Amino acid sequence: MDRQELGAFLRSRRERLRPRDAGLPAGPRRRTPGLRREEVAVLAHISTEYYVRLEQGRAPRPSAEVLAGIATALHLTDAESDHLHVLAGVAPNRTRLHRRDVRPSILALLDRLPRTAAFVMSATFEVLAWNALAATLMEDFGELAPEDRNLARRAFLGPAGPGTTRYAISDVTAFRHQVARELRSTLARYPADPAVTGLVDELRQAGPGFARLWERHDVQTTPTLTKTFRHPVVGEITVDCDSLALTDRDQHLILYSAPPGSPDAEALALLDVLGPDYVKASGPP
Missing domain, CATH: 1.10.260.40 (lambda repressor-like DNA-binding domains)
Structure with a gap:
C-alpha cells in the first residue's frame, strides 16, 4: 500500500x-x-x-x-x-462487462488501410468489425451469427457448419495455446461477465483440448509475428501479423499485411481486387 x-x-x-x-x-x-x-x-x-x-x-x-x-x-x-x-494494495472488484462496441474512428480506419486485412477483436476473441480484405482473406463474418464469429470457439470447436469456412491457418496449435492463456487473463478481469464465464465453461466442457491447456494456468503470451493462411484462391499466403491494443475498450486491432513487392503482397493485392463475393462464388476448396 x-x-x-x-x-x-x-x-x-x-x-x-x-x-x-x-x-x-x-x-x-x-x-x-x-x-x-x-x-x-x-x-x-x-x-x-x-x-x-x-x-x-x-x-x-x-x-x-x-x-x-x-x-x-x-x-x-x-x-x-x-x-x-x-x-x-487491494485486488479490485471485477463486476463490469467486457466491451463489444467499437470506436467510430476505428471503424473508419479499417476501410482506409491500403492492402491490409484488418479486424477488431474483443477480449473474448469475437470479431467485432472487419474490412473487405479481411473478409476475402479469412471469411465474410457478416454472414455469420455473432457467436460464430468467435475465433476462440472456432479454434477448438470448428466452424459452425459445412461450407462456412474458406480458409485454414498453419499455426492452429499455437493459436489454441494463445486462446487459453489470454482467456484466463480475461476471466480475471471480468469474472462476473456471463459472456466470458460462459465461453470458458463451453470450451472446457467441449473436450479435453481446451481443458488440458486451461489447467496449466498459463497467462504469459508471446506475440504472433507472422501467420500463414491456406486460401482456396491464392493458395498459401504468409502475412505479417500486428496486434494493436485498444486499451480504452480492452480490444485489439489485428493487421495482416505483407512486405511490398513480395509474392505474398501480390496475393493480397489480388484478393483486394477480387473481393469476398468472388471467393464465395468460387466455392469451397
Whole structure:
C-alpha cells in the first residue's frame, strides 16, 4: 500500500469534481475546489475521520468494499478505479462487462488501410468489425451469427457448419495455446461477465483440448509475428501479423499485411481486387 500516493490521488480526484457532478448544491461559501472531504465520506458510506486519514496517508489499508464506494463517490473511470486499488494494495472488484462496441474512428480506419486485412477483436476473441480484405482473406463474418464469429470457439470447436469456412491457418496449435492463456487473463478481469464465464465453461466442457491447456494456468503470451493462411484462391499466403491494443475498450486491432513487392503482397493485392463475393462464388476448396 502506497499511502502517500494514495492520499495524493484521492485529493486530486476529489478536487476535480464539482458539487453538481455529485448532485450536491454548490453553496455560497465553498472555499476549496471540488468536493469537501465530508461530502465524499457521506457519498462513499464511510466515516469522515477515516476518509481524512486516507487522504493524509495515515489510515490502515481499506477493504475492496470501501474502495468501491470511494470510486463511485468520486466518479472514477474503470482505469482510475483500478489504479486506486493498486495504490491500496487491494485486488479490485471485477463486476463490469467486457466491451463489444467499437470506436467510430476505428471503424473508419479499417476501410482506409491500403492492402491490409484488418479486424477488431474483443477480449473474448469475437470479431467485432472487419474490412473487405479481411473478409476475402479469412471469411465474410457478416454472414455469420455473432457467436460464430468467435475465433476462440472456432479454434477448438470448428466452424459452425459445412461450407462456412474458406480458409485454414498453419499455426492452429499455437493459436489454441494463445486462446487459453489470454482467456484466463480475461476471466480475471471480468469474472462476473456471463459472456466470458460462459465461453470458458463451453470450451472446457467441449473436450479435453481446451481443458488440458486451461489447467496449466498459463497467462504469459508471446506475440504472433507472422501467420500463414491456406486460401482456396491464392493458395498459401504468409502475412505479417500486428496486434494493436485498444486499451480504452480492452480490444485489439489485428493487421495482416505483407512486405511490398513480395509474392505474398501480390496475393493480397489480388484478393483486394477480387473481393469476398468472388471467393464465395468460387466455392469451397
